[in-house]
Amino acid sequence: MADEPMNALPPSRGGKNQAANAAGSDNQSLYADRVRIYPQKVEGAFRRFKWTALIVLLAIYYLAPWLRWDRGPGAPDQALLIDMPARRAYFFFIEIWPQEIYYLTGLLVLGAVGLFLVTSLFGRVWCAYSCPQTVWTDLFMWVERMVEGDRNARMRLDKGRWTAERIIKKITKHAIWVAIALLTGGAWVMYFTDAPTLIIDILNFQVSGAVLFFILMFTATTYLLAGIAREQLCVYMCPWPRFQAAMYDEDTLTVTYEDWRGEPRGKHKTGASWEDRGHCVDCLQCVNVCPTGIDIRDGSQLECIGCGLCIDACNRIMTRLDLPKGLIRLDTVSNQVARAEGKSAPFRLLRPRTIIYTGLLALVAAVMLFGLTTRSTLEVSLLRDRNPLFVTLSDGTIRNGYIFKIINRARADREFILTLDGIEDATIAVLGGSSGSGAAVFSTRPDQVETFRVFVTAPRQALAGESTDLSFVLKEDAMENGEDVVQGTVFLGPKQ
Amino acid sequence: MATEPEIDPVTGTETTGHEWDGIKELNTPMPRWWIIIFWLTVIWSGLYYIVYPTFPGWKGIWDYTARKDVSVEMKEVQAGRAEWLNKLAAASIEDIGKDGELLAFAMAGGRAAFADNCAPCHGSGGAGGPGYPNLLDDDWIWGGTLENIQTTVTHGIRWAQDDDTRMSDMPRFGVDEMLDKSQISAVADHVLSLSGGGAAEGEGAEIFAENCAACHGESGQGNAELGAPRLSDAIWLYGGDKAAIVETITKARRGVMPSWGGRLDEVTIKQLAVYVHSLGGGQ
Numbered sequence: 060m061a062d063e064p065m066n067a068l069p070p071s072r073g074g075k076n077q078a079a080n081a082a083g084s085d086n087q088s089l090y091a092d093r094v095r096i097y098p099q100k101v102e103g104a105f106r107r108f109k110w111t112a113l114i115v116l117l118a119i120y121y122l123a124p125w126l127r128w129d130r131g132p133g134a135p136d137q138a139l140l141i142d143m144p145a146r147r148a149y150f151f152f153i154e155i156w157p158q159e160i161y162y163l164t165g166l167l168v169l170g171a172v173g174l175f176l177v178t179s180l181f182g183r184v185w186c187a188y189s190c191p192q193t194v195w196t197d198l199f200m201w202v203e204r205m206v207e208g209d210r211n212a213r214m215r216l217d218k219g220r221w222t223a224e225r226i227i228k229k230i231t232k233h234a235i236w237v238a239i240a241l242l243t244g245g246a247w248v249m250y251f252t253d254a255p256t257l258i259i260d261i262l263n264f265q266v267s268g269a270v271l272f273f274i275l276m277f278t279a280t281t282y283l284l285a286g287i288a289r290e291q292l293c294v295y296m297c298p299w300p301r302f303q304a305a306m307y308d309e310d311t312l313t314v315t316y317e318d319w320r321g322e323p324r325g326k327h328k329t330g331a332s333w334e335d336r337g338h339c340v341d342c343l344q345c346v347n348v349c350p351t352g353i354d355i356r357d358g359s360q361l362e363c364i365g366c367g368l369c370i371d372a373c374n375r376i377m378t379r380l381d382l383p384k385g386l387i388r389l390d391t392v393s394n395q396v397a398r399a400e401g402k403s404a405p406f407r408l409l410r411p412r413t414i415i416y417t418g419l420l421a422l423v424a425a426v427m428l429f430g431l432t433t434r435s436t437l438e439v440s441l442l443r444d445r446n447p448l449f450v451t452l453s454d455g456t457i458r459n460g461y462i463f464k465i466i467n468r469a470r471a472d473r474e475f476i477l478t479l480d481g482i483e484d485a486t487i488a489v490l491g492g493s494s495g496s497g498a499a500v501f502s503t504r505p506d507q508v509e510t511f512r513v514f515v516t517a518p519r520q521a522l523a524g525e526s527t528d529l530s531f532v533l534k535e536d537a538m539e540n541g542e543d544v545v546q547g548t549v550f551l552g553p554k555q
Numbered sequence: 556m557a558t559e560p561e562i563d564p565v566t567g568t569e570t571t572g573h574e575w576d577g578i579k580e581l582n583t584p585m586p587r588w589w590i591i592i593f594w595l596t597v598i599w600s601g602l603y604y605i606v607y608p609t610f611p612g613w614k615g616i617w618d619y620t621a622r623k624d625v626s627v628e629m630k631e632v633q634a635g636r637a638e639w640l641n642k643l644a645a646a647s648i649e650d651i652g653k654d655g656e657l658l659a660f661a662m663a664g665g666r667a668a669f670a671d672n673c674a675p676c677h678g679s680g681g682a683g684g685p686g687y688p689n690l691l692d693d694d695w696i697w698g699g700t701l702e703n704i705q706t707t708v709t710h711g712i713r714w715a716q717d718d719d720t721r722m723s724d725m726p727r728f729g730v731d732e733m734l735d736k737s738q739i740s741a742v743a744d745h746v747l748s749l750s751g752g753g754a755a756e757g758e759g760a761e762i763f764a765e766n767c768a769a770c771h772g773e774s775g776q777g778n779a780e781l782g783a784p785r786l787s788d789a790i791w792l793y794g795g796d797k798a799a800i801v802e803t804i805t806k807a808r809r810g811v812m813p814s815w816g817g818r819l820d821e822v823t824i825k826q827l828a829v830y831v832h833s834l835g836g837g838q
């Protein structure tokens with residue numbers, strides 16, 4: 060099916076459809092067939108930058124799980140770890156509990172605003188150099204070129220018959236792809252479990268089903284997305300190209316073809332005059348090297364990921380022709396307009412939108428920093444008994460039950476004193492602990508949530524009515540000037 | 556009414572041959588695939604009758620019931636709990652509280668067993684109701700220690716089938732004409748006053764001393780060994796107004812709790828006792 064031309068689909072069956080299509084016989088499919096892209100090898104400044112970014116980012120990805128960070132006994136020593144079974148996330152000195160998931164929200168907001176800022180300044184640098192899809196696709200394309208040769212060799216190979224050479228080359232390529240994908244999936248899992256232990260387990264074939272599932276899942280996605288889907292992900296699946304135009308303005312750096320200088324384009328014979336024609340010699344080098352297979356001379360377009368490989372390709376041709384470089388260049392719209400008139404426009408870093416994005420970025424970062432530095436290692440929660448609401452004791456006093464939870468995030472044993480505020484003569488009793496006094500002592504183990512059953516008893520005449528306000532005040536024993544944690548609740552009693 | 560089927564000139568479809576006031580119906584039967592699936596499902600449902608135990612006496616060709624699956628799963632669960640259950644069985648009831656993990660296990664089991672067996676009378680929160688004691692308070696007719704509670708649960712109260720059941724028989728002073736109405740009224744007033752210390756003199760006090768004090772104590776402090784409720788506190792099983800007390804003295808109440816020793820195993824009863832003891836009133 061995929062090889063058939065799209066307007067060669069059989070005419071539809073049935074009467075109604077026929078009526079609807081009666082207008083014309085050119086019965087077009089809604090789906091365009093994929094046009095295979097064979098990007099050509101290119102050298103130059105942008106390509107070097109792309110290689111550098113690729114190596115640095117892959118190194119971070121594969122090596123980061125191996126960083127160690129001492130957190131003391133009983134705690135994992137992996138610097139970056141999301142420990143799902145224990146419900147903790149570790150990031151160097153930061154330890155996040157599930158209740159603090161808003162830090163993740165903050166991180167995502169930071170990422171989004173940072174992306175907005177970078178995009179409004181430099182265009183699609185994220186898409187071009189750092190998006191995982193780009194990085195792995197680039198790596199897979201490099202493998203493809205190493206195995207099957209450059210653009211022309213690959214096109215010949217794919218057009219030709221299934222010779223032994225073709226079969227061997229295809230098998231080799233896909234085997235290397237799968238191997239890279241397997242490493243990618245394996246490294247992903249290392250962020251969720253202790254990396255050295257995992258390696259030993261894998262070598263002993265002792266991984267759990269869940270680990271195996273995730274390794275294979277990420278192997279499959281890496282292979283499919285970087286090997287098979289490639290630019291289709293950017294063009295059809297990714298939402299980012301669709302709305303990033305909102306971050307663009309006339310001062311955003313974009314990969315631009317200088318049509319005022321290049322047109323009218325045409326082939327050029329050595330020694331012929333450059334008068335009355337443009338500098339573009341229509342060599343199609345910019346199209347051949349493009350990883351998404353577009354023609355940048357058609358202007359800015361959704362498919363362009365802004366990697367600048369066409370700039371490298373064009374500059375080589377311009378150098379060979381002894382023409383000034385930069386027929387295709389990274390430039391702003393306002394500078395292009397000025398250059399077309401023989402002037403130049405400065406690159407403006409400070410614009411309302413960049414200032415707003417920077418401000419937002421600073422604000423969110425400041426809030427996060429404040430949150431992290433003032434993060435409490437103590438949190439309490441209080442749950443009132445509802446069944447029954449209160450109990451009358453034999454001496455006529457009223458008792459309410461509460462479940463009191465202390466979250467001790469510190470890695471040390473801690474003792475707390477709980478007192479009451481709001482009802483005179485109220486006493487506290489703790490199930491399995493102290494009873495009948497004005498205060499209760501709790502000891503908590505390190506890095507734990509401890510639950511205590513607390514009974515508060517008060518004489519009937521001390522109550523204000525059916526419901527009396529009551530506060531639990533928790534003080535840390537060791538800290539004399541530590542802050543009290545006050546938890547408000549009510550004490551219920553009979554109608555008076 | 557019925558005419559011959561004919562071809563409708565507009566759509567080219569056959570009509571059903573029915574006509575009502577000049578209106579004809581096109582014959583557009585159900586699609587064949589639909590009919591086939593319909594009959595297949597009918598046949599399929601027939602297979603169920605053969606395969607599964609569908610009517611009394613028929614066990615299905617594979618002798619399968621979901622109940623067997625459940626019992627297998629239950630056995631697996633039991634096996635998983637065996638270590639803790641054995642520990643519970645070996646531990647004396649006082650020692651359970653000393654092992655935090657064992658206590659947590661006992662509490663979890665006790666909570667579940669309470670909801671299954673006790674909640675219908677004592678309430679899901681254990682707060683009881685008129686005639687059904689509140690298990691959260693500190694007033695225990697038969698004692699509130701772990702051992703007392705375990706005994707009560709095992710043997711029940713006034714449960715005739717159990718020889719060791721808790722038994723106390725308050726006489727029916729009114730019905731059996733041991734006291735007349737005015738005497739009952741007087742003693743009821745006296746009982747009511749016990750919460751506030753009680754009057755030392757008067758007819759009520761005399762009748763109380765003669766008839767009630769043997770079990771309930773001279774000042775109405777009760778006696779857990781005899782199962783005689785304390786009358787001098789703020790807790791009344793059947794209500795604390797005079798009418799309720801008069802009724803109690805006249806007819807006696809003689810509430811019954813089943814013995815659970817034959818229905819629940821020893822470990823479950825231990826768990827129940829630990830749970831009930833923890834509700835807030837344990838002694």
